Amino acid sequence: MSDTPLVLRHDDHGVTTLTLNRPAARNALSQGMLRALHDAFADIASDDSVRVVILAGAGPAFCTGHDLKEIRAAEYSRDYTEALFSDCAELMQAIVDLPKVVIARIHGIATAAGAQLVASADLAVAADDSRFATPGVNIGLFCSTPMVALSRNVAPKHALQMLLTGDLIDAATALRFGLVNELVPAAELESATLALARRIAAKSPLTLAIGKEAFYRQAELPLAEAYAYTRDVMVANLEARDAQEGINAFIDKRHPVWCGR
Structure with missing residues:
Protein backbone atom coordinates (compact mmCIF):
# COMPACT_ATOMS: atom_id res chain seq x y z
CA MET A 1 0.00 0.00 0.00
CA ALA A 202 -14.60 37.74 4.13
CA LYS A 203 -18.27 37.43 5.17
CA SER A 204 -19.52 36.48 8.63
CA PRO A 205 -18.96 32.73 9.09
CA LEU A 206 -22.15 32.51 11.14
CA THR A 207 -24.17 34.18 8.40
CA LEU A 208 -22.71 31.89 5.75
CA ALA A 209 -23.62 28.82 7.80
CA ILE A 210 -27.15 30.10 8.43
CA GLY A 211 -27.68 30.95 4.78
CA LYS A 212 -26.33 27.69 3.37
CA GLU A 213 -28.46 25.55 5.67
CA ALA A 214 -31.57 27.64 4.98
CA PHE A 215 -31.04 27.52 1.21
CA TYR A 216 -31.08 23.74 1.04
CA ARG A 217 -33.88 23.28 3.57
CA GLN A 218 -36.30 25.78 2.00
CA ALA A 219 -35.73 24.37 -1.48
CA GLU A 220 -37.45 21.13 -0.44
CA LEU A 221 -40.47 22.83 1.16
CA PRO A 222 -43.82 23.94 -0.33
CA LEU A 223 -43.96 27.70 -0.88
CA ALA A 224 -45.93 28.64 2.23
CA GLU A 225 -43.80 26.43 4.45
CA ALA A 226 -40.64 27.84 2.89
CA TYR A 227 -41.69 31.39 3.74
CA ALA A 228 -42.66 30.39 7.30
CA TYR A 229 -39.33 28.63 7.79
CA THR A 230 -37.20 31.45 6.35
CA ARG A 231 -39.15 34.03 8.37
CA ASP A 232 -38.07 32.22 11.52
CA VAL A 233 -34.50 31.98 10.21
CA MET A 234 -34.33 35.74 9.63
CA VAL A 235 -35.81 36.54 13.05
CA ALA A 236 -33.20 34.32 14.72
CA ASN A 237 -30.45 35.70 12.46
CA LEU A 238 -31.25 39.25 13.56
CA GLU A 239 -30.55 38.26 17.16
CA ALA A 240 -26.96 37.37 16.25
CA ARG A 241 -24.17 39.81 17.02
CA ASP A 242 -22.84 39.61 13.47
CA ALA A 243 -26.17 40.69 11.95
CA GLN A 244 -26.42 43.65 14.29
CA GLU A 245 -22.76 44.52 13.70
CA GLY A 246 -23.25 44.31 9.94
CA ILE A 247 -26.31 46.58 9.97
CA ASN A 248 -24.63 49.07 12.29
CA ALA A 249 -21.50 49.11 10.13
CA PHE A 250 -23.58 49.68 6.99
CA ILE A 251 -25.42 52.61 8.57
CA ASP A 252 -22.22 54.03 10.07
CA LYS A 253 -20.37 53.62 6.74
CA ARG A 254 -17.56 51.45 8.12
CA HIS A 255 -16.32 47.92 7.61
CA PRO A 256 -17.93 45.32 9.88
CA VAL A 257 -15.87 43.32 12.36
CA TRP A 258 -17.24 39.79 12.51
CA CYS A 259 -17.16 37.70 15.69
CA GLY A 260 -18.93 34.59 14.37
CA ARG A 261 -21.75 34.85 16.91
Whole structure:
Protein backbone atom coordinates (compact mmCIF):
# COMPACT_ATOMS: atom_id res chain seq x y z
CA MET A 1 0.00 0.00 0.00
CA SER A 2 1.26 3.48 -0.82
CA ASP A 3 1.79 6.00 1.96
CA THR A 4 0.71 8.79 -0.38
CA PRO A 5 -2.40 10.48 1.07
CA LEU A 6 -5.54 10.10 -1.01
CA VAL A 7 -6.65 13.64 -0.13
CA LEU A 8 -4.31 16.59 0.31
CA ARG A 9 -5.25 19.54 2.54
CA HIS A 10 -3.89 23.07 2.30
CA ASP A 11 -5.05 25.89 4.61
CA ASP A 12 -4.69 29.54 3.64
CA HIS A 13 -6.30 32.27 5.76
CA GLY A 14 -9.77 30.77 6.09
CA VAL A 15 -9.73 28.97 2.74
CA THR A 16 -8.97 25.24 2.77
CA THR A 17 -8.21 23.36 -0.44
CA LEU A 18 -8.89 19.63 -0.51
CA THR A 19 -7.23 17.94 -3.48
CA LEU A 20 -8.14 14.47 -4.70
CA ASN A 21 -4.77 12.78 -5.01
CA ARG A 22 -4.94 9.77 -7.33
CA PRO A 23 -3.67 11.51 -10.47
CA ALA A 24 -2.60 8.32 -12.23
CA ALA A 25 -6.17 7.01 -11.86
CA ARG A 26 -7.64 10.39 -12.81
CA ASN A 27 -8.87 10.65 -9.22
CA ALA A 28 -11.28 7.75 -9.51
CA LEU A 29 -13.22 7.48 -6.26
CA SER A 30 -11.98 4.33 -4.58
CA GLN A 31 -13.69 3.42 -1.34
CA GLY A 32 -10.58 4.62 0.48
CA MET A 33 -10.77 8.03 -1.20
CA LEU A 34 -14.48 8.39 -0.42
CA ARG A 35 -13.78 7.72 3.23
CA ALA A 36 -10.73 9.99 3.29
CA LEU A 37 -12.81 12.81 1.80
CA HIS A 38 -15.60 12.22 4.30
CA ASP A 39 -13.09 12.35 7.16
CA ALA A 40 -11.60 15.56 5.80
CA PHE A 41 -14.99 17.25 5.65
CA ALA A 42 -15.79 16.01 9.17
CA ASP A 43 -12.59 17.62 10.46
CA ILE A 44 -13.37 20.87 8.64
CA ALA A 45 -16.93 20.98 10.00
CA SER A 46 -15.61 21.59 13.52
CA ASP A 47 -12.66 23.78 12.50
CA ASP A 48 -13.58 27.40 13.16
CA SER A 49 -10.58 28.63 11.20
CA VAL A 50 -12.09 27.37 7.93
CA ARG A 51 -14.72 29.45 6.17
CA VAL A 52 -14.58 28.18 2.58
CA VAL A 53 -13.47 24.87 1.07
CA ILE A 54 -12.14 24.46 -2.46
CA LEU A 55 -12.43 20.92 -3.84
CA ALA A 56 -9.89 20.19 -6.57
CA GLY A 57 -8.16 17.31 -8.33
CA ALA A 58 -4.47 16.54 -8.89
CA GLY A 59 -3.18 15.54 -12.30
CA PRO A 60 -4.95 15.70 -15.66
CA ALA A 61 -8.56 15.40 -14.46
CA PHE A 62 -10.84 16.58 -11.68
CA CYS A 63 -12.50 13.20 -11.07
CA THR A 64 -13.70 10.36 -13.28
CA GLY A 65 -16.17 8.83 -10.84
CA HIS A 66 -16.12 5.48 -9.11
CA ASP A 67 -13.12 3.18 -9.51
CA LEU A 68 -14.46 0.51 -11.89
CA LYS A 69 -11.31 -1.58 -11.52
CA GLU A 70 -11.88 -1.75 -7.77
CA ILE A 71 -15.52 -2.70 -8.30
CA ARG A 72 -14.50 -5.53 -10.64
CA ALA A 73 -11.75 -6.64 -8.24
CA ALA A 74 -14.42 -6.98 -5.55
CA GLU A 75 -16.23 -9.32 -7.96
CA TYR A 76 -19.32 -7.12 -7.89
CA SER A 77 -19.99 -8.26 -4.32
CA ARG A 78 -23.30 -6.92 -3.02
CA ASP A 79 -21.80 -6.24 0.41
CA TYR A 80 -19.03 -4.20 -1.21
CA THR A 81 -21.29 -2.23 -3.56
CA GLU A 82 -23.81 -1.46 -0.81
CA ALA A 83 -21.00 -0.11 1.37
CA LEU A 84 -19.47 1.78 -1.56
CA PHE A 85 -22.63 3.61 -2.58
CA SER A 86 -23.55 4.25 1.07
CA ASP A 87 -20.13 5.86 1.57
CA CYS A 88 -20.68 7.94 -1.56
CA ALA A 89 -24.12 9.12 -0.43
CA GLU A 90 -22.78 10.02 3.01
CA LEU A 91 -19.98 12.07 1.43
CA MET A 92 -22.32 14.00 -0.87
CA GLN A 93 -24.67 14.73 2.02
CA ALA A 94 -21.75 15.80 4.19
CA ILE A 95 -20.82 18.40 1.56
CA VAL A 96 -24.35 19.80 1.56
CA ASP A 97 -24.59 19.69 5.37
CA LEU A 98 -21.18 21.29 5.92
CA PRO A 99 -21.59 24.70 7.59
CA LYS A 100 -18.97 26.13 5.22
CA VAL A 101 -19.20 27.01 1.54
CA VAL A 102 -17.75 24.38 -0.82
CA ILE A 103 -16.46 25.44 -4.25
CA ALA A 104 -15.55 22.80 -6.84
CA ARG A 105 -12.57 23.74 -9.03
CA ILE A 106 -12.82 21.69 -12.22
CA HIS A 107 -10.22 20.98 -14.88
CA GLY A 108 -9.97 18.18 -17.39
CA ILE A 109 -13.05 16.02 -17.00
CA ALA A 110 -15.63 15.47 -14.29
CA THR A 111 -17.65 12.36 -15.01
CA ALA A 112 -20.15 10.11 -13.21
CA ALA A 113 -19.57 10.52 -9.46
CA GLY A 114 -17.07 13.23 -10.37
CA ALA A 115 -19.92 15.22 -11.91
CA GLN A 116 -21.88 14.34 -8.77
CA LEU A 117 -19.19 16.06 -6.69
CA VAL A 118 -19.52 19.16 -8.87
CA ALA A 119 -23.31 19.16 -8.49
CA SER A 120 -23.06 18.58 -4.72
CA ALA A 121 -20.73 21.53 -4.20
CA ASP A 122 -22.35 24.89 -3.45
CA LEU A 123 -20.50 26.64 -6.28
CA ALA A 124 -18.33 25.50 -9.19
CA VAL A 125 -15.63 27.24 -11.22
CA ALA A 126 -14.40 25.39 -14.30
CA ALA A 127 -11.63 25.72 -16.83
CA ASP A 128 -13.10 26.67 -20.19
CA ASP A 129 -11.74 23.49 -21.76
CA SER A 130 -13.18 21.12 -19.13
CA ARG A 131 -15.85 18.55 -19.93
CA PHE A 132 -18.59 16.78 -18.01
CA ALA A 133 -20.66 13.61 -18.33
CA THR A 134 -22.78 11.05 -16.53
CA PRO A 135 -21.77 8.17 -18.82
CA GLY A 136 -22.94 5.17 -16.80
CA VAL A 137 -25.62 4.35 -19.36
CA ASN A 138 -22.82 3.57 -21.83
CA ILE A 139 -21.56 0.66 -19.70
CA GLY A 140 -24.93 -0.63 -18.50
CA LEU A 141 -24.75 1.06 -15.09
CA PHE A 142 -27.14 4.03 -14.99
CA CYS A 143 -25.79 7.00 -13.00
CA SER A 144 -28.60 6.76 -10.46
CA THR A 145 -26.78 8.24 -7.45
CA PRO A 146 -25.16 11.05 -9.48
CA MET A 147 -28.69 11.75 -10.75
CA VAL A 148 -29.74 12.87 -7.24
CA ALA A 149 -27.31 15.80 -7.17
CA LEU A 150 -27.54 16.50 -10.90
CA SER A 151 -31.34 16.73 -10.90
CA ARG A 152 -31.19 19.24 -8.04
CA ASN A 153 -28.84 21.50 -10.00
CA VAL A 154 -30.02 21.57 -13.59
CA ALA A 155 -33.36 21.55 -15.39
CA PRO A 156 -34.99 18.10 -15.73
CA LYS A 157 -34.56 17.87 -19.50
CA HIS A 158 -30.90 18.87 -19.26
CA ALA A 159 -30.31 16.31 -16.51
CA LEU A 160 -32.04 13.59 -18.50
CA GLN A 161 -30.10 14.49 -21.64
CA MET A 162 -26.84 13.92 -19.75
CA LEU A 163 -28.09 10.76 -18.04
CA LEU A 164 -29.73 9.11 -21.06
CA THR A 165 -27.03 9.85 -23.64
CA GLY A 166 -23.93 9.63 -21.46
CA ASP A 167 -22.34 12.15 -23.83
CA LEU A 168 -19.57 14.50 -22.75
CA ILE A 169 -20.68 18.11 -22.68
CA ASP A 170 -18.27 21.00 -22.99
CA ALA A 171 -17.76 23.69 -20.39
CA ALA A 172 -19.96 26.21 -22.19
CA THR A 173 -22.85 23.72 -22.16
CA ALA A 174 -22.26 22.98 -18.48
CA LEU A 175 -22.48 26.70 -17.80
CA ARG A 176 -25.68 26.99 -19.85
CA PHE A 177 -27.17 24.01 -18.01
CA GLY A 178 -26.36 25.61 -14.65
CA LEU A 179 -23.94 22.89 -13.53
CA VAL A 180 -21.14 25.44 -13.06
CA ASN A 181 -21.12 29.10 -12.11
CA GLU A 182 -18.16 30.45 -14.03
CA LEU A 183 -15.71 29.54 -16.79
CA VAL A 184 -12.15 30.82 -16.84
CA PRO A 185 -9.05 30.09 -18.93
CA ALA A 186 -7.25 27.02 -17.59
CA ALA A 187 -4.20 29.11 -16.65
CA GLU A 188 -6.39 31.30 -14.42
CA LEU A 189 -8.45 28.55 -12.80
CA GLU A 190 -6.60 28.38 -9.50
CA SER A 191 -6.36 32.15 -9.00
CA ALA A 192 -9.96 32.81 -10.05
CA THR A 193 -11.33 30.14 -7.71
CA LEU A 194 -9.22 31.39 -4.83
CA ALA A 195 -10.39 34.97 -5.44
CA LEU A 196 -14.03 33.83 -5.26
CA ALA A 197 -13.30 31.83 -2.11
CA ARG A 198 -11.65 34.82 -0.44
CA ARG A 199 -14.58 37.11 -1.27
CA ILE A 200 -16.92 34.67 0.44
CA ALA A 201 -14.52 34.01 3.33
CA ALA A 202 -14.60 37.74 4.13
CA LYS A 203 -18.27 37.43 5.17
CA SER A 204 -19.52 36.48 8.63
CA PRO A 205 -18.96 32.73 9.09
CA LEU A 206 -22.15 32.51 11.14
CA THR A 207 -24.17 34.18 8.40
CA LEU A 208 -22.71 31.89 5.75
CA ALA A 209 -23.62 28.82 7.80
CA ILE A 210 -27.15 30.10 8.43
CA GLY A 211 -27.68 30.95 4.78
CA LYS A 212 -26.33 27.69 3.37
CA GLU A 213 -28.46 25.55 5.67
CA ALA A 214 -31.57 27.64 4.98
CA PHE A 215 -31.04 27.52 1.21
CA TYR A 216 -31.08 23.74 1.04
CA ARG A 217 -33.88 23.28 3.57
CA GLN A 218 -36.30 25.78 2.00
CA ALA A 219 -35.73 24.37 -1.48
CA GLU A 220 -37.45 21.13 -0.44
CA LEU A 221 -40.47 22.83 1.16
CA PRO A 222 -43.82 23.94 -0.33
CA LEU A 223 -43.96 27.70 -0.88
CA ALA A 224 -45.93 28.64 2.23
CA GLU A 225 -43.80 26.43 4.45
CA ALA A 226 -40.64 27.84 2.89
CA TYR A 227 -41.69 31.39 3.74
CA ALA A 228 -42.66 30.39 7.30
CA TYR A 229 -39.33 28.63 7.79
CA THR A 230 -37.20 31.45 6.35
CA ARG A 231 -39.15 34.03 8.37
CA ASP A 232 -38.07 32.22 11.52
CA VAL A 233 -34.50 31.98 10.21
CA MET A 234 -34.33 35.74 9.63
CA VAL A 235 -35.81 36.54 13.05
CA ALA A 236 -33.20 34.32 14.72
CA ASN A 237 -30.45 35.70 12.46
CA LEU A 238 -31.25 39.25 13.56
CA GLU A 239 -30.55 38.26 17.16
CA ALA A 240 -26.96 37.37 16.25
CA ARG A 241 -24.17 39.81 17.02
CA ASP A 242 -22.84 39.61 13.47
CA ALA A 243 -26.17 40.69 11.95
CA GLN A 244 -26.42 43.65 14.29
CA GLU A 245 -22.76 44.52 13.70
CA GLY A 246 -23.25 44.31 9.94
CA ILE A 247 -26.31 46.58 9.97
CA ASN A 248 -24.63 49.07 12.29
CA ALA A 249 -21.50 49.11 10.13
CA PHE A 250 -23.58 49.68 6.99
CA ILE A 251 -25.42 52.61 8.57
CA ASP A 252 -22.22 54.03 10.07
CA LYS A 253 -20.37 53.62 6.74
CA ARG A 254 -17.56 51.45 8.12
CA HIS A 255 -16.32 47.92 7.61
CA PRO A 256 -17.93 45.32 9.88
CA VAL A 257 -15.87 43.32 12.36
CA TRP A 258 -17.24 39.79 12.51
CA CYS A 259 -17.16 37.70 15.69
CA GLY A 260 -18.93 34.59 14.37
CA ARG A 261 -21.75 34.85 16.91
